[in-house]
Amino acid sequence: MTYIAKPKLHHPALTPNALGYLRRDYEGSVSTLCAGCGHDSISAAIIQAAYELDLPPHRVAKLSGIGCSSKTPDYFLGNSHGFNTVHGRMPSVLTGANLANHELIYLGVSGDGDSASIGLGQFAHAIRRGVNMTYIVENNGVYGLTKGQFSATSDRGSKSKKGVVNHDAAIDMVSLALQLGATFVARSFSGDKAQLVPLIKAAIRHPGPAFIDTLSPCVQFNNHAGSTKSYDYVREHNEAVNRLDVIADRKPIEVDYEPGTTISVTQHDGSVLSLHKLAEHYDATDRIAAMAYLAERQAEGEIVTGLLYVNPDPGDLHGALGTTDRPLNSLSDAELVPGQAALDRINAGLR
Amino acid sequence: MQPTRTEGPDYYHKVVDCQWACPAHTPVPEYIRLIADGRYDDAYMINWKSNVFPGVLGRTCDRPCEPACRRGRVEEEPVAICRLKRVAADNKSDVGPLMPPVAAKRNGKRVALVGAGPASLTVARDLAPLGYELVLFDGEPRSGGMIRSQIPRFRLPEEVIDEEVGYVTRLGGVELRLGQRIESLKGLLSEGFDAVFVGSGAPRGRDLDIPGRKEAAANVHVGIDWLSSVSFGHIEKIGRRVIVLGGGNTAMDCCRTSRRLGGEEVKVVVRSGFEEMKASPWEKEDAIHEDIPILNYRVPKAFTHENGRLTGVTFEIVRAEYDDKGRRNLVPSGEPDEHHECDDVLVAVGQENAFPWIERDIGLDFDRWDMPQVDPVTFESTRKGVFFGGDAAFGPKNIIWAVAHGHDAAVSIHRHCMGEDVHDRPPPGFSLVSQKMGIHEWSYDNDISLDLRHRVPMLDKAEALKNVRVEVELGFDSRLGFAEAQRCLNCDVQTVFADNLCIECDACVDICPVDCITFTEDGEEADLRSRLKAPALNLDQDLLVSGALATGRVMVKDEDVCLHCGLCAERCPTGAWDMQRFTLEMTHAEQMGGAA
Numbered sequence: 001m002t003y004i005a006k007p008k009l010h011h012p013a014l015t016p017n018a019l020g021y022l023r024r025d026y027e028g029s030v031s032t033l034c035a036g037c038g039h040d041s042i043s044a045a046i047i048q049a050a051y052e053l054d055l056p057p058h059r060v061a062k063l064s065g066i067g068c069s070s071k072t073p074d075y076f077l078g079n080s081h082g083f084n085t086v087h088g089r090m091p092s093v094l095t096g097a098n099l100a101n102h103e104l105i106y107l108g109v110s111g112d113g114d115s116a117s118i119g120l121g122q123f124a125h126a127i128r129r130g131v132n133m134t135y136i137v138e139n140n141g142v143y144g145l146t147k148g149q150f151s152a153t154s155d156r157g158s159k160s161k162k163g164v165v166n167h168d169a170a171i172d173m174v175s176l177a178l179q180l181g182a183t184f185v186a187r188s189f190s191g192d193k194a195q196l197v198p199l200i201k202a203a204i205r206h207p208g209p210a211f212i213d214t215l216s217p218c219v220q221f222n223n224h225a226g227s228t229k230s231y232d233y234v235r236e237h238n239e240a241v242n243r244l245d246v247i248a249d250r251k252p253i254e255v256d257y258e259p260g261t262t263i264s265v266t267q268h269d270g271s272v273l274s275l276h277k278l279a280e281h282y283d284a285t286d287r288i289a290a291m292a293y294l295a296e297r298q299a300e301g302e303i304v305t306g307l308l309y310v311n312p313d314p315g316d317l318h319g320a321l322g323t324t325d326r327p328l329n330s331l332s333d334a335e336l337v338p339g340q341a342a343l344d345r346i347n348a349g350l351r
Numbered sequence: 352m353q354p355t356r357t358e359g360p361d362y363y364h365k366v367v368d369c370q371w372a373c374p375a376h377t378p379v380p381e382y383i384r385l386i387a388d389g390r391y392d393d394a395y396m397i398n399w400k401s402n403v404f405p406g407v408l409g410r411t412c413d414r415p416c417e418p419a420c421r422r423g424r425v426e427e428e429p430v431a432i433c434r435l436k437r438v439a440a441d442n443k444s445d446v447g448p449l450m451p452p453v454a455a456k457r458n459g460k461r462v463a464l465v466g467a468g469p470a471s472l473t474v475a476r477d478l479a480p481l482g483y484e485l486v487l488f489d490g491e492p493r494s495g496g497m498i499r500s501q502i503p504r505f506r507l508p509e510e511v512i513d514e515e516v517g518y519v520t521r522l523g524g525v526e527l528r529l530g531q532r533i534e535s536l537k538g539l540l541s542e543g544f545d546a547v548f549v550g551s552g553a554p555r556g557r558d559l560d561i562p563g564r565k566e567a568a569a570n571v572h573v574g575i576d577w578l579s580s581v582s583f584g585h586i587e588k589i590g591r592r593v594i595v596l597g598g599g600n601t602a603m604d605c606c607r608t609s610r611r612l613g614g615e616e617v618k619v620v621v622r623s624g625f626e627e628m629k630a631s632p633w634e635k636e637d638a639i640h641e642d643i644p645i646l647n648y649r650v651p652k653a654f655t656h657e658n659g660r661l662t663g664v665t666f667e668i669v670r671a672e673y674d675d676k677g678r679r680n681l682v683p684s685g686e687p688d689e690h691h692e693c694d695d696v697l698v699a700v701g702q703e704n705a706f707p708w709i710e711r712d713i714g715l716d717f718d719r720w721d722m723p724q725v726d727p728v729t730f731e732s733t734r735k736g737v738f739f740g741g742d743a744a745f746g747p748k749n750i751i752w753a754v755a756h757g758h759d760a761a762v763s764i765h766r767h768c769m770g771e772d773v774h775d776r777p778p779p780g781f782s783l784v785s786q787k788m789g790i791h792e793w794s795y796d797n798d799i800s801l802d803l804r805h806r807v808p809m810l811d812k813a814e815a816l817k818n819v820r821v822e823v824e825l826g827f828d829s830r831l832g833f834a835e836a837q838r839c840l841n842c843d844v845q846t847v848f849a850d851n852l853c854i855e856c857d858a859c860v861d862i863c864p865v866d867c868i869t870f871t872e873d874g875e876e877a878d879l880r881s882r883l884k885a886p887a888l889n890l891d892q893d894l895l896v897s898g899a900l901a902t903g904r905v906m907v908k909d910e911d912v913c914l915h916c917g918l919c920a921e922r923c924p925t926g927a928w929d930m931q932r933f934t935l936e937m938t939h940a941e942q943m944g945g946a947a
Contacts, residue, residue, distance in 0.1 A: 002862075002921045003791045007799035007914055009425045011866045011885040024864075036856040036924025044861035191857060219856060219924040231854050235902060 006030050023051040028078035032071065036223075038190030038216030039069055039138045043076040045193050046107070046136075049200040050077060055105065061097055062107045065090040065119055068145055069111030069138035069216070077107075088119025091126030091135075095317070098131050101327035102318050105204060106133035113143055116152035116171045123173075127180040127209050132316040134203040135182075135211045137173055138190075140218040141229035148221030159226030172298065174308060177211040178291050183314030184210035185290075187305045189234050190217065194243075199307060201246040205271040208314030215303065234303060241279040241293075241306040246271060267312050275307060284310055352876050354898045354905075357847075360781040363933040365893060366910050367843045369432055372419035374755035376779075376937050377401040379416055379432055380843040384795060386438055387836035389829070394439035396449050401937060402754050403473050403519070404498070406511040409437030410824065411502055413600075413631060413749040421842055424889075425865065425912050428804040430838045431827075438832035440511070446518075451480040451941075453523030458482035460768040463544040465533050468496020469750045470550030470741025472519045473757025477940040478764065479522035486544075487525065490532030493583075494520070497552055497742075498750065500579035501601065503608045504820040536709045536737075546736045546764045549709075549723075550757070553742035557701040559596060563654030567661035567696075571654060574605045574699030581608055581819065590694025592616040594664055596651055597699035598628035603635065605697040606643045611819035619645045620664070620691070622681060624671055637823075641812065650681065652688060654696065663692040702747050722746065729773040730760040738763055761940040777943070780936035785929050786844055787920070793930055795844050797917040800837035841915045843933045848906060850897035852927035855904070859919035859928055860884065865912045868919060873905045883909055 006027070014022045026047045031040050050060070057079035064070035066087035073082050081104070085093045094108050108126075115123045115137050126135070141154040150158075150166045153173065158166050177185045184206040188196040196214065203210035215234050217223050223230040228237075265273040265285065275284060283289055290309045297304045324331070357363060365371050369379040378397060385394035398405035412433050420429030460483050464471035467489035475485045493499055495512045520527060533539055539547060556573035558564070564571060570590065574597065580586040593614040595606040598621035609617045619638065621628055625647045628635065635645065649666035656662055666689045669681040704722060709715060715734040716724045723732050725739045732739055740760040741753030763773040786794045808825040809815070815823040827835060860868050866885035873879075879894065880887040887894060892911040899905060920928040936942065 002918060004798040004916070004918075006862065006918065007864045007916055008801055009799060009914060010864060011912055012425065013885050013888070014866070031862075031922075034924065035922045036854070036858045038856065040861050040922070041857045044857075191855065193857070217856070219854075223854070231856060232901070 002030050004030075017051055018054040019056060021051065021057075023047060025079075026050045026055075026057065026077055028073070028075045031075045033068055034144075034220045036219035037068065038140060038218070039072050040075070041190040041193065042136065042138050042196070042214055042216055043072050045190075045196045045200055046076045048193065048197045049204065052197070053201055053204060055204070059104055060107060061104045062109060063090050063094045063097070064109040065111075065114035067111040067114045068140075068218075069109060070114055072138070073107075073109050088114050088117070088122055090114065091119065091122040091131075094133055095126050095129065095131050098133065098317065099323065101329060102132065102323075103327050106131070107204070108133050108135040110135070110137050112137060112139045112141060112151045112153040112173075116173060120152070120171070124176065124180055127177055127182050127211065130181065130183070130209050130314065130316045130320060132208055132318070133210065134200065134206070135209065136200070137211075137213050138216045139173065139213055139229070140216045140222055141227070142218045142222035144218045144221050155228040158228045159224070161221050161224050163226070172294075173211070173213045175291060175294060177213075178287060178294075178309055181209070182211045182309075183208040183311040184307075185309040186211070186307045187213045187215070187303070189215045189238060189305060191231055191235065192238070192305075195240060195305065198244040198246050202244060202271070202273050202307065202310075205246065205267060205269060206310070206314070207268045208311070208316050237301060237303045239279070239297060239302045239304050241277070241282040241304055241308065242284060243276040243278060244307050245274040245276070265310055265312050268314070273307070273310065278306070284308060285312070287311075352873065352879060352896055354850075355894065355896045357895070360779050360935060362893065363783065363845050364781070364935055366845060367933065368419040368421050369416035370843065370935065372415045373402075374415065374752045375402045375758065376935060377416075378843065378935060380839055380841050381934070382439060383430070383432070383435055383836045383839040384841065386435055387796070387833055387839075391439050391442040392444055392446055392449060395443040395446055398436055398439060399446070399518070400939075402751060403476050403757075404469060404515045404750065404754065405436050406440035406515050407498055407507060408750060409433060409435075409440050410507050410511070411498075412436070412751050415751070421840055421912065422838060425914065426803065431804055431807070431835050434807050434827055435832060435836055438827050438829070438836075441826050442829055442832070450518055451522060454480055454482035456482060457484060457524060460484065460545045461486065461543070462764060462768070463488065463539055463542070463547045465539070465547065465549045466496055466551035466741075466743065467491075467494035467527060467529065468550055468552055468741060468753065469498060470743070470753040470757045470760070471496070471548060472516060473754045474548050474550070474740065474761045474764065475525050476519045476522065477758060477761035479519070479524045480941055481765065483524055483768075485525045486528060488528045488531050488533050490530065491583075492530045494527055494529060496550075500582050501575050501604070502582075503578065503604050504582065505607070505611060505815065505818075505823045506604070508820075508822050534708050536715070537713055540713065540737075545768045546738065548760055548764060549737065549739045549743050550741045550753070551743045553702045553704045553747040555703050555705040556601075556698070557703060559651060559698045559700055561651055561653055563656050566659060567654040567656040569659070570661035570694060571696045571698060574601045574697050575702055577697055578604055578608060581612070586612070588613050590614065592693040593618075593695045593697065594691055594693040595619045595697045595699060596664070597621065597701070598623055598630055598645075599699060599701070600630045600634050601702070602697075602699035603630045603638050605699050606638050607641055608819060609695075609697065610641050610643065610816050614695075617643050618691070619643060620649050620651070620666060621645065621647050622650050622669070624648060627679075641816065648681070648684070649689065655690065661694065661696065663690055664696060665690050704743060704746060728759070728776070729763045730756060731763055731767075731773055736767055758937065758939055762938060762943060765940040765943055777938050779938050780942075782934045783845065783847065783931040784934070785931050786917075787929060791921050793844075793917055795841050795930075795932070796837070797841070797844075797915070797930075799840065799914055799916055800834070802834055802838055804838070805831050805835045842913075844915050844917070844930050845933050846895070846908060846913060846915070846919060847929050847931045848895060848897055848908065849927050849929070850900055850906065852925045853897070853900055853906065854925055854927075855900055855902055856924060858922040858924065862918045862922040864916065864918065865914055867908050867910075867913045869907045870900070870904050871907060872903075873899065879907055880909075883907055885909070887911060
């Protein structure tokens with residue numbers, strides 16, 4: 001960690017966003033992670049995305065579990081709501097919070113241990129229930145806090161820092177998310193903010209369960225030859241299927257790509273995703289094809305990144321349950337406790 | 352673009368904006384750190400070595416360092432560098448024992464120094480420890496030159512001048528011949544000196560030849576002559592109503608001195624606009640603070656007089672007009688002339704060189720402005736062995752320039768006297784030393800203070816105006832001095848990048864508080880500047896560009912607003928960034944070797 005606080009002085013050319021905040025206003029306290037940790041880059045990308053989206057900090061809730069990744073909400077959005085849950089239980093707490101107040105923007109931040117090991121069931125159910133959230137897994141394929149054991153996302157055959165070969169099969173969280181019904185699925189790399197920032201922005205604007213698997217090298221324990229999650233390996237095997245621009249609120253789209261290679265996806269809230277295709281036949285709105293393509297490329301040892309799947313008009317948990325339109329904390333006692341007559345009516349309806 | 356060449360002394364020197372801007376290249380951040388550490392003696396000696404008059408300059412310097420200061424680009428105001436220098440001078444203990452020892456033996460060379468002001472004294476400072484015999488001539492009865500004659504005592508107490516001139520004259524081999532004005536250079540040359548240095552300043556104040564000048568002569572005074580008479584105690588009073596003509600620092604000294612000698616209604620009247628006045632902004636502020644109005648766009652037309660006595664000045668009111676090339680012309684505004692009544696006028700409209708005492712047939716050429724032709728590097732005139740420096744060389748500047756000239760001239764004089772080529776001058780030496788003490792510990796304080804510039808405490812105005820010899824600025828005490836010193840960004844602690852170690856993890860980019868660092872595709876400089884994380888619009892500030900990295904990209908760092916906080920190096924997992932202290936060793940005569 002760093003002993004001094006990041007100086008408040010900033011570049012004089014920084015411009016405020018629509019709310020009057022500078023990018024620096026979306027920072028949190030200074031990171032205590034190891035120098036060079038990919039997670040810090042993801043924090044920086046979240047800060048950039050929140051600034052660009054003009055997010056009111058007090059309308060954001062950031063939730064996390066346990067682990068290096070789950071420490072990071074302390075390092076961004078210092079003026080937002082935060083909840084650091086028990087190990088692996090972030091998805092449940094997030095679901096509960098969302099049920100109580102769906103007007104906040106929910107950001108779940110987790111790691112491969114928190115979401116693929118102890119919290120795998122929690123992860124699966126939050127996704128399949130369709131909770132409106134942005135779920136970011138900071139995936140380094142290693143247990144960094146306990147000094148470098150393989151995690152559940154370590155690839156079979158990859159080597160630990162000490163040279164031990166991993167014999168267990170890896171859980172691919174992107175494939176899981178696709179299978180479980182996430183309506184926005186992406187994969188990115190902490191070392192590529194040009195790709196990551198628009199993905200986070202699009203995920204936040206997505207009105208359903210949005211999942212981003214972000215490869216995030218652990219410099220201390222998983223950045224060596226033989227690792228499949230090192231800076232070098234990811235750079236060599238990164239196969240981006242598209243480049244994304246998020247154009248909020250139907251502003252005119254400036255296309256500077258070859259005609260015919262860019263498609264626009266208008267989300268339910270009016271935000272427009274402008275997708276520049278890099279892989280010729282890849283269709284990010286076709287879930288089955290996406291799953292097949294991913295499996296195929298994965299077998300080749302390639303890491304497919306980009307916006308892998310999006311359903312522009314998804315439903316969410318509240319729609320499915322028919323909950324009240326208003327956050328619970330805005331309901332009066334009379335509305336929350338409607339009295340004996342109302343209870344009698346319900347009971348009669350169930351007879 | 353080509354990777355930045357950082358091999359010589361210049362690249363990193365330029366990053367230390369204050370030091371680069373200082374004519375004498377004083378290592379400012381180094382002495383400011385020593386002040387913060389309470390090591391006033393050491394801070395003083397670093398200053399003394401590079402600028403000879405820390406106590407004087409800490410009160411009077413024109414401070415080219417402050418407009419250059421990086422702090423002024425990241426918040427409102429630069430570090431109060433000048434007044435911190437004074438903190439070192441005020442708080443030091445006896446530095447006598449730290450001064451260079453008297454040379455063990457004389458080297459047999461004699462050098463004449465004409466004028467005992469800052470330029471000559473600097474030459475003497477540099478040459479005395481080498482065993483030279485130095486003879487300083489000055490027409491005034493006291494040494495110090497314009498430091499003593501023109502700068503008023505309420506800005507610079509006599510003791511400070513005596514002390515700092517004394518450090519030079521006690522170096523051994525220095526002989527002062529005061530009250531002895533050199534009337535003939537030819538005559539001086541015939542006395543067999545091995546070299547002559549002319550540091551006689553720009554001693555002639557410009558007069559204003561307008562109607563009424565002769566008739567009102569008794570109450571119209573040339574500014575620098577009048578200041579000098581005040582300094583030497585020949586003048587102790589001035590009329591109740593005073594008009595000062597001119598907008599430079601001399602005018603500011605004249606008006607403030609007048610306020611202390613009985614002037615109740617003192618005003619400054621300038622031809623130009625207020626903004627374009629030559630006086631430093633802080634000197635204007637100080638004058639205004641002492642209830643002296645500054646009236647601009649008024650050109651003096653005539654002195655009015657009655658029965659041989661000055662009654663006032665008539666001014667034409669003008670306005671500024673700019674032509675296509677942006678040049679300013681003052682044109683009549685058409686408004687009726689103004690008449691301002693007064694009892695005395697001080698004319699401070701500039702000063703010039705005067706060399707009536709230099710014969711024109713001794714092989715020393717003058718240019719068409721009647722200034723001696725002086726080599727800007729060696730300070731030698733066209734006559735071998737005769738050197739110039741200070742205002743005598745290139746016209747009126749200020750003390751710190753005179754000191755810088757003195758150092759360079761001393762190198763030449765030493766070369767000349769040793770029979771070597773004066774053009775053969777070694778470049779300054781430099782070193783870069785890592786400041787890393789532990790994983791997150793540096794041997795400098797990298798925690799940036801957020802304090803705004805501290806004001807220097809002043810004597811109560813009513814008190815200050817009572818006595819022309821009472822110093823008006825009280826100076827920072829050690830507590831305020833510490834707080835101000837902590838505002839320094841330590842720009843001499845450099846961000847040094849080793850591209851072979853970088854793994855492109857972006858940690859430095861993410862932590863940098865001022866968005867200095869970008870990893871991007873290579874390109875030409877103008878193109879690179881436009882697509883950095885924060886555009887690099889300050890073209891005076893360099894880009895540090897690495898060689899190609901593993902991905903083919905380059906690292907580009909814009910030096911402009913780097914806080915030198917070292918967080919890039921703290922967050923770097925491979926040590927590709929390091930914080931290294933840059934030390935510049937200026938070439939002074941004493942470093943040249945071959946001496947004594």
